[in-house]
Amino acid sequence: MTHGFVRVAAAVPRLKVADCAYNTKNLIKLIHEAESMKAQFVVFPELSITAYTCGDLFHQEAILVESEKQLANILENTRDTGIVALIGMPVRADNQLFNCGVAVQGGKILGVVPKIYIPGYSEFYEERWFAPGTNNLSDNVVLCGQTVPFGTDILFEAHDDYRVCFGMEICEDLWVPVPPSSFQALAGANLIFNLSASNEVIGKYEYRKNLVKQQSGRCIAGYVFASSGIDESTTDVVFGGHAIIAENGGLLAESQRFSQDEQLICSEIDIQRLGNDRRRNTSFMEMLPQKKYRKIPFELPKMEFGKLYRQFERHPFVPSDVGVRDERCREIFSIQTCGLGKRMRHTGAKHAVIAISGGLDSTLALLVTVRTFDMLGLPRENIRAITMPGFGTTSTTYNNAMQFMKSMGVHISEIDIRPACLQHFKDIGHDVNDFDITYENVQARERFQILFDIANKIGGLVIGTGDLSELALGWCTYNGDHMSNYSVNCSIPKTLVKFLVKWVADNMVDEASRKVLYSILDTPISPELLPPDAKGEIQQKTEDIIGPYELHDFFLYHMIRYGASPSKILFLAEQAFDGSYSRETIKGWLKVFYRRFFSQQFKRSCLPDGPKVGTISLSPRGDWRMPSDAQASLWLEELENIRN
The missing domain is CATH 3.60.110.10 (Carbon-nitrogen hydrolase)
Incomplete structure (x- = not known):
């Protein structure tokens, strides 16, 4: 076969x-x-x-x-x-x-x-x-x-x-x-x-x-x-x-x-x-x-297929039919809000604390939190939305964050993390001009120290913003943005996050909010942990570093949902992305996917709670139990043996 x-x-x-x-x-x-x-x-x-x-x-x-x-x-x-x-x-x-x-x-x-x-x-x-x-x-x-x-x-x-x-x-x-x-x-x-x-x-x-x-x-x-x-x-x-x-x-x-x-x-x-x-x-x-x-x-007839008759969705997490997609978005949003609502009622918390960067994930998380507070009859002012500019923050994302928080009617705070980070660099003897992993992670952990401390102070829950794609690739800082009290996006892949934000923009908010949501949708995906370029634009673009999310989401879906082998995933991706990516490009990013997926399991092994919304979840308490020290060699060797 x-x-x-x-x-x-x-x-x-x-x-x-x-x-x-x-x-x-x-x-x-x-x-x-x-x-x-x-x-x-x-x-x-x-x-x-x-x-x-x-x-x-x-x-x-x-x-x-x-x-x-x-x-x-x-x-x-x-x-x-x-x-x-x-x-x-x-x-x-x-x-x-x-x-x-x-x-x-x-x-x-x-x-x-x-x-x-x-x-x-x-x-x-x-x-x-x-x-x-x-x-x-x-x-x-x-x-x-x-x-x-x-x-x-x-x-x-x-x-x-x-x-x-x-x-x-x-x-x-x-x-x-x-x-x-x-x-x-x-x-x-x-x-x-x-x-x-x-x-x-x-x-x-x-x-x-x-x-x-x-x-x-x-x-x-x-x-x-x-x-x-x-x-x-x-x-x-x-x-x-x-x-x-x-x-x-x-x-x-x-x-x-x-x-x-x-x-x-x-x-x-x-x-x-x-x-x-x-x-x-x-x-x-x-x-x-x-x-x-x-x-x-x-005797099964021996046939070698090139192009298949059946079609494979480029974005398997996102229904291609508009009507089905709208209904799916409505259901996912309801699952997220009900999950967070239950946690709020159980803990007795009346406040929530959330970091707003002006990016997609934190935008969706705030939309979910606002809807949950409305559902519970809690005032939106009890949502402490905090934007924390750092060394990589651009005027585009900063303005998007501020306008979005205002349009949601939440309590807005702005805390510049740069002074605290500079002091920390000095304390640990790190060169401020060395833009390495330490430089990036100091900022991520500083932000979440602030969030948890404020949550302790007001008796609130820290709302996690990270998504399924980031968890699969380990594109998060351990004990930084990796951590929260409840993670509403944890089983939603990046390709679906975009559609969910767009669906909310088109169906659930006023014109002012819709305008800023569309601006956020048009902004490149970035953690903004490295300084912007000479024009003040985002320099650190995630997909330039780890690869297109649409490819990684495709790889993740077929690996976890169906247990497909590397050679089969490559074959399916070629069918789905014909004309968009070469075989060599797909194979290269698939290697990156396997290396990162295996090496970053330790982060997934201690995820905070969050709702499963689709067929795939990487929660260690639910769908995915994997040792943190497993080797990726079997999967990588199979890819190496495939000729381009």
Whole structure:
């Protein structure tokens, strides 16, 4: 597999009802087309050789004989292919007729799986023709001269890569309270293929799509669904040709319904990611499989992918859909305020102390604090907002900080830390012109000494402002800005902080506050611990030193959320940032990420409390427990062995 991916396809062919030869010709064409797209699997709709809507023609010997003849035709004309095709057809066995999915590869039948749940309500009359799959008596069936596995207890496992295992279910099987795919997943299937004939009525489209997505999520699996198209009989119902590819609750690809043309959609399922999620979710196997399965071996086609069909968000913490993003921002802001509100009530504190630099993080933290005080009915004047100019403070950030605090109606204090820092340099014998790490950290610790002392004096809580990205990279001063009484931004990455501030600016403040918030959004990210340049502008730009936050947030997301390897993260980043960063640039910053992530764990091991808002948190009490003295060599060596 290419970095743990398999490529799957779902097809909606043109057909003619009961014209098996015509239908088979189109199936063969689409199998070859799917393989040309480097798909390793392709699934077709239910009863795709005959068409689903044949009615009582299923009792005709001619159509049953012809469907098997055309299956042999498919085998003959795909003998030189490696792709696994899942084809629907009626199969005779044990004095009964079954609605089946047939798995074929390279001219051979891998196995036959009958539909379990046969609908006989409303517009569905399948009970008139087909027996439920659980009625089978035989473990094998003879089809096209081959004796092949037959039954509802069949899974298919790649003999050359045991990580890939697939199961089949057919249409109605998905719509029952506990679908067969649930048991298949517990028995090891991470790919589920559904051959379906789901007609269209008002409201069914969204319900069906959500059903597929939800089942993929419950099973922590890839789910590939193909339903019959517009050429089915329209005597009483209409079929739209709905094909869906989903993975663990997310939609990867979807066909256009009611198309006059055949449909073939393609995407990749991340088998490695699914395996990681299943292992991480220790509840997944709590209900052990209540059914034993035969695992039929097959050969996973060897395909190397360059560009993937599926898309990867550059900013995985930030939804690309504006509506979803707005709702997400509203929810995150509510989680932050409720978390801080609970801590204020528990401690009985009526005051808060917060440092305001004119940067993004402290801006968001103050917005959260103001909203919390409003929610608790506490006066905003009880928020002691302090700006503390240092050696690197510019007029831009200073003015932004002052205007922002005024617009929020909080108690404003200004304390110049330079005299205290100069005295401290003298006390410890540090050259004031030596702009090293000591020069920077003295300022950060001086600021937080002030904050904690004032908090002690007025009985308040120090509100932390640092974000998730800074914690991941250790871009904070130990026992300086690293520390607080409650850290409201601790699980919010830098890329999301920007959107949260913008969302508040657009939705929750007056025009004067909105104007200053937009000015803050336009200011380069900087700790402002080194003197400005000759023009008085910010010289110490964080992203010039440690790399673009959008890259580091991407690395962090895929490493922590999915346990992705360095080579895979590099591969995904190339896909997501194609045209923006070269492979060499991404690789270089990825090395920086790993070095800093491992070396800075000691700071994360003693984080103050703060609310988890998303799937990733680095709190040592919650999502991330890592020894501070772990070595990064394994990850760095893998990167070194990758050629540019």
